[in-house]
Amino acid sequence: MTNRIFITGGASGLGREIALRWARTGARVCIGDVHDARGATVLEEIRQAGGTGLFLHCDVTSTADLQAAANRLVTEWNGVDIVVNNAGVATAGTLDAEPIEQWEWILNINLLGVVRGCQAFAPLFRAQRRGYFVNIASMAGLVHPPGMGSYNASKAAVVAFSETLHLELANENIGVSVVCPSFFQTNLAESLRTTDPKAAANVQKLLRRGRVTAAQVADSIFNAVQVRQFLVLPHKDDRKTYLMKCYLPVRSYLQKMTKLTSKSFGRPRAVPDAPKGA
Secondary structure, three states, X not given: OOOEEEEEOOOOHHHHHHHXXXXXXXXXXXXXXXXXXXHHHHHHHHHHHOOEEEEEEOOOOOHHHHHHHHHHHHHHHOOOOEEEEOOOOOEOEOHXXXXXXXXXHHHHHHHHHHHHHHHHHHHHHHHHOOEEEEEEOOHHHOOOOOOEXXXXXHHHHHHHHHHHHHHHHHHHOEEEEEEOOOOOEOOHHHHOEOOOHHHHHHHHHHHHOOOOEHHXXXXXXXXXXXXXXXXXXXXXXXXXXXXXXXXXXXXXXXXXXXXXXXXXXXXXOOOOOOOOOO
16 A cells, blocks of 8 residues: 655655655655645645645644544544654754743643644554654753753653554554754744854854764655664664663763863863662
8 A cells, every 4th residue: 555644844855855756756745834835845745755645724722733634634544544743843042041931842842742733643543553653852862962951851752652552552653753853954043043143153063064864854754664664764873872871880981971062161060979779
């Protein structure tokens, strides 16, 4: 059966590349996005790439929009095989530079948008007795640089939620992948909210320096879904960093990260002794 896939935030950036990657296999690709004009453009690109396209105006902060998308796909395609919770935004700033409203904004989109997507489509997957969730997190959800507290927290929560979901759905033929790319060239900076110019400049620099393209990340996601791989780390260097975090003693890891980030966020400070058992 040709895959039927729904992608939030599918009208640009990584979402667009995921849509085109599946379209090249002849899949039926539905993109949900708040940007209607961009959606129309990507819809035509999906068709040119060999897929069958559908665009739905969809805001991931709206439970009603996501439920309407699930209902529409039942009507149009008799269901859906893969749901990619991709829509997301960016923030930056240190603890004293991020107002609580900025935290609430990003958590509502990056975390609760994923939760809403899973809640809307899980009943459909159960009725079909099959399905697959792809939740887009970030390397910032595994390794947490300074100056990005709310963004790090939102993506770490997506990782935790995805692991929980994987365990809850393991016996129902519903798969889960969580994708943790590092910075790559995309339009994420368009959504960036910050009151800290220095933090904004750091994020922009990291995006420009990204050596992996959005298309390559989409390829990694496509390959991971074929083998039902849970944790997807598209950047080779990030796999080493994640292993370092997993295996180094906590104090040694924090000392190393303090030195690595000190140029951007001031002089390194001594790391307090870790509690026993840490």
